[in-house]
Amino acid sequence: MEIIEGIHRIDEASSNLAHSNVYLVISGKELVVVDTGMSGNAKKIVHYIQKIGHQPSEVSAIVLTHYHMDHMGSVKELKDVTNAKVAVHVDDADFVAGKKPFPKPKNVLLRAVSSFIKPTPVDVDVLLNDGDIIGDLTVVATPGHSPGSIALFDAQRRALFTGDTLRFDGTKVTGAPEQYTWDSEKEKQSIQKLSALDFDIMLPGHGEILKADASKKVREFVDSQRKT
Ligand SMILES: [Zn+2]
Numbered sequence: 001m002e003i004i005e006g007i008h009r010i011d012e013a014s015s016n017l018a019h020s021n022v023y024l025v026i027s028g029k030e031l032v033v034v035d036t037g038m039s040g041n042a043k044k045i046v047h048y049i050q051k052i053g054h055q056p057s058e059v060s061a062i063v064l065t066h067y068h069m070d071h072m073g074s075v076k077e078l079k080d081v082t083n084a085k086v087a088v089h090v091d092d093a094d095f096v097a098g099k100k101p102f103p104k105p106k107n108v109l110l111r112a113v114s115s116f117i118k119p120t121p122v123d124v125d126v127l128l129n130d131g132d133i134i135g136d137l138t139v140v141a142t143p144g145h146s147p148g149s150i151a152l153f154d155a156q157r158r159a160l161f162t163g164d165t166l167r168f169d170g171t172k173v174t175g176a177p178e179q180y181t182w183d184s185e186k187e188k189q190s191i192q193k194l195s196a197l198d199f200d201i202m203l204p205g206h207g208e209i210l211k212a213d214a215s216k217k218v219r220e221f222v223d224s225q226r227k228t
């Protein structure tokens with residue numbers, strides 16, 4: 001589904017258990033995929049790209065907002081069919097590439113699950129840093145949810161992809177559940193950093209897309225956190 005001109009949410013791909021969002025950004029002649037969902041999604045993503053009249057080979061980059069398996073699950077399959085470059089923040093790259101074991105989740109159930117479900121690692125082609133530009137998107141480093149979590153800011157479309165750092169449940173903006181968070185203090189600072197940006201639309205890794213007054217709602221969330 002096209003959200004605004006040039007930004008699509010690939011709905012077919014989010015019908016998995018973890019229900020994470022997969023986005024496609026059309027930057028001129030280049031297509032950029034933001035996150036890939038759980039494993040087994042590559043076919044659905046390719047099908048969507050073809051349905052809107054593009055070719056999988058036009059995908060120039062697959063950007064991961066962080067290394068968690070509900071976002072990188074299909075990155076290897078998708079890279080194999082598109083030949084796109086995989087771009088990840090430098091501080092999450094070794095997890096994505098399988099060079100470093102994942103930090104142990106705090107949640108006991110999650111720890112058990114993650115010991116037997118492991119996403120397929122993939123070589124990282126582009127190491128991202130704060131301020132880097134990829135297509136129409138500017139990288140905003142937002143460590144906290146994971147060491148190398150990023151947001152992606154599209155200044156022209158006034159849209160912000162927040163990964164798991166912020167989500168919208170249809171009513172209010174929240175952070176990710178604490179048990180999935182690597183460093184809550186850093187995450188708080190990163191959310192403050194995002195609240196200083198001006199954007200209308202927020203495109204989170206989970207939940208609903210916030211289509212109006214997004215940065216205002218993020219600021220309200222930050223204020224409510226200060227009071228508690
Ligand atoms: Zn996550």
Ligand SMILES: [Zn+2]
Binds near residue numbers: 164205206
């Ligand atoms: Zn997630």
